[in-house]
Amino acid sequence: xxxxxxxxxxxxxxxxxxxxxxxxxxxxxxxxxxxxxxxxxxxxxxxxxxxxxxxxxxxxxxxxxxxxxxxxxxxxxxxxxxxxxxxxxxxxxxxxxxxxxxxxxxxxxxxxxxxxxxxxxxxxxxxxxxxxxxxxxxxxxxxxxxxxxxxxxxxxxxxxxxxxxxxxxxxxxxxxxxxxxxxxxxxxxxxxxxxxxxxxxxxxxxxxxxxxxxxxxxxxxxxxxxxxxxxxxxxxxxxxxxxxxxxxxxxxxxxxxxxxxxxxxxxxxxxxxxxxx
Amino acid sequence: xxxxxxxxxxxxxxxxxxxxxxxxxxxxxxxxxxxxxxxxxxxxxxxxxxxxxxxxxxxxxxxxxxxxxxxxxxxxxxxxxxxxxxxxxxxxxxxxxxxxxxxxxxxxxxxxxxxxxxxxxxxxxxxxxxxx
Ligand SMILES: [Zn+2]
Ligand SMILES: [Zn+2]
Numbered sequence: 263x264x265x266x267x268x269x270x271x272x273x274x275x276x277x278x279x280x281x282x283x284x285x286x287x288x289x290x291x292x293x294x295x296x297x298x299x300x301x302x303x304x305x306x307x308x309x310x311x312x313x314x315x316x317x318x319x320x321x322x323x324x325x326x327x328x329x330x331x332x333x334x335x336x337x338x339x340x341x342x343x344x345x346x347x348x349x350x351x352x353x354x355x356x357x358x359x360x361x362x363x364x365x366x367x368x369x370x371x372x373x374x375x376x377x378x379x380x381x382x383x384x385x386x387x388x389x390x391x392x393x394x395x396x397x398x399x400x401x402x403x404x405x406x407x408x409x410x411x412x413x414x415x416x417x418x419x420x421x422x423x424x425x426x427x428x429x430x431x432x433x434x435x436x437x438x439x440x441x442x443x444x445x446x447x448x449x450x451x452x453x454x455x456x457x458x459x460x461x462x463x464x465x466x467x468x469x470x471x472x473x474x475x476x477x478x479x480x481x482x483x484x485x486x487x488x489x490x491x492x493x494x495x496x497x498x499x500x501x502x503x504x505x506x507x508x509x510x511x512x513x514x515x516x517x518x519x520x521x522x523x524x525x526x527x528x529x530x531x532x533x534x535x536x537x538x539x
Numbered sequence: 540x541x542x543x544x545x546x547x548x549x550x551x552x553x554x555x556x557x558x559x560x561x562x563x564x565x566x567x568x569x570x571x572x573x574x575x576x577x578x579x580x581x582x583x584x585x586x587x588x589x590x591x592x593x594x595x596x597x598x599x600x601x602x603x604x605x606x607x608x609x610x611x612x613x614x615x616x617x618x619x620x621x622x623x624x625x626x627x628x629x630x631x632x633x634x635x636x637x638x639x640x641x642x643x644x645x646x647x648x649x650x651x652x653x654x655x656x657x658x659x660x661x662x663x664x665x666x667x668x669x670x671x
Contacts, residue, residue, distance in 0.1 A: 356653055356654075358653060393656075406545070407545045408545065409545065409548070409549065413653070436552060437552035437553065437555060437556050438552060438555075439555055439556070445542060446541065446542050446543055447542070447543060447548055447551055448542055448548070449542075449545060449548050449549075450542075451542040452541070452542045
């Protein structure tokens with residue numbers, strides 16, 4: 263399984279000289295095995311992903327974790343949506359009231375966007391993810407709701423023996439009061455359990471977190487703890503604060519690593535980097 | 540690989556942060572968690588009892604009506620919520636492990652997720668009088 267990071271930033275795209283190493287695009291990850299491709303989230307990173315796919319695929323599967331702006335803002339700039347020959351499947355969380363396509367169309371319609379979702383030239387199919395595991399091609403997908411404001415899902419994606427867990431926006435330690443952590447009471451645990459690669463929210467520093475409790479994100483220390491409880495093999499830190507520059511990100515990561523020996527590999531993937539599971 | 544559903548995890552996290560005694564059960568009525576405030580009222584520690592089945596917890600606190608008759612488990616608000624998936628409320632007497640009697644009021648609510656899935660129930664309760 264090849265995992266390509268097209269956007270790793272949280273909240274807001276932030277391009278500039280001080281974010282060139284890790285990148286400034288919001289969440290988008292490509293997952294490919296042979297001729298099969300899944301796209302996770304449609305942050306601003308999806309624009310370059312769409313360009314890179316030119317002519318390679320005719321069917322596209324886009325899995326959305328939730329509908330916060332940073333995870334859908336690139337959708338209108340995803341080229342296959344404008345190709346009448348393309349078949350595009352969008353998956354996302356079922357809401358409590360309006361269907362997924364109606365909630366997406368709040369963004370993909372005037373005045374926020376010039377084109378309506380139902381007018382897109384491609385053949386578009388919108389699916390609310392089922393509670394039970396489902397298949398896309400030879401990928402096995404588990405989608406479960408996790409702690410983050412609004413209805414938000416995390417994904418566990420399996421291909422053969424390779425497992426990727428994607429929890430870009432997640433605050434599993436919300437209200438946990440530092441109790442001894444029991445995996446049975448840990449949001450997202452089953453999605454991440456023994457994953458070959460966990461992509462997880464690490465928006466805040468441990469010092470910042472007390473000011474942002476309930477915002478739906480984790481701090482670095484919590485993310486490392488979550489990965490340890492879930493017994494993952496590799497952790498990719500993700501959804502970085504837009505105010506963090508490259509040097510700060512590196513320094514924070516080195517500080518965290520110096521504090522403890524980790525039983526798993528950990529890195530901050532750069533935009534464009536490919537990890538192989 | 541068997542974490543509880545998000546509705547139960549969030550309920551526990553809420554209960555841990557409340558000053559009101561609270562119980563959380565799964566759909567079958569197994570008492571999965573009670574908070575420190577409930578421990579103080581009941582005279583039991585969750586660490587020691589662990590999860591309890593509905594058959595255990597519905598009689599262990601010797602619930603009695605205001606008239607002093609034994610209250611059948613089916614009349615307890617939490618058991619009613621488990622059976623009907625609707626909120627319930629009642630006031631009755633219990634006896635804590637230390638033998639103290641308390642007149643308590645209990646409100647229970649169903650934890651219904653998207654599409655009406657029943658994930659369990661939560662009950663909050665409080666004493667109406669000092670221990671007699
Ligand atoms: Zn986000
Ligand atoms: Zn979000």
